[in-house]
Amino acid sequence: MDPLGTGDPLRLGPYRLLGVLGEGGMGKVYFGQDSAGATAAVKVLRPELAHDQNLAQRFVREAQMAQAVTSTGVARVLGAQTEGGRPWMATEFLTGPTLDQAVGAHGAFDETAVRALAAALARTLMDIHTAGLVHRDLKPANIVLTSAGPRIIDFGIARPEHGLTLTTTGQVPVTPGYGAPEQALGQRVGPPADVFSLGAVLVYAASGSPAFSGGHVAAVQYEVVHGEAQLGRVPAQLGPLIAPCLGKNPAFRPTPCQMATAFAPPRGAERIWRHGPLATDIKQRERTVRQLTTIVSGAGTAQRMSRRRLLTTLAVGG
Known part of the structure; x- marks a missing residue:
């Protein structure tokens, strides 16, 4: 988290802003606190983009998408203001490292931890898909590890399963190496695309390396569409479970329900969130x-x- 800088607002809606959690091309995410002491992650559209109709529409859609998912595996939406000069959305502030931060600090997860992670994320995808949505950007940076387990964040490019995308030709809508082949090719995507992304996430968690790599974005996307996932460093017991998720044909990928069953962790596996180096980091x-x-x-x-x-x-x- 960084301190507020010149030009940053001091307050948005009921939230006093205390620091900057992150920023991207569309806007910034602030750490905020309301008068009752409740904390929130407050995302705001950049002022120079607030009048762009397409971006404003995407921002409104993100708020609506996140509100439609009531799963405990995602960050709850606390409030939103999409009218006026600076649209903002407040979501539950999740305390813990993202998956990429955790792997970078503590190394790859062991088999039991990967199973606990996989089962929890698969159940959350079930809830997202039941709400009629496809996340479309599941990646390590969009998974926060909390003392209650992993939570999925950022519905910035989520959309209804049968809705129209707002991206334009030539844009890469997801992080290369985690988007499904049909996404890389610009085709219509459904829930199986999230399963592919989850498979790539699990390869990273289990090995500390991405499932697909290359010297540049186009090379990575080529591997996603035509190459084979790099499973050499994945524990032998997990490889056969993850590989089907990364199938090129979405029709042959397992469902999140099947994944939750296949990856069912042993009793007590959830202790990873409460004991050990990762739990110490969270605390x-x-x-x-x-x-x-x-x-x-x-x-x-x-x-x-x-x-x-x-x-x-x-x-x-x-």
């Missing part, structure tokens, strides 16, 4: 957030923390 982030919100909203000595220490706390919290 440290939870303590930092509690400390930050106490500093901002508390009374007495808690409010007298120096600006230098506050900025340091913000940085560590990210």
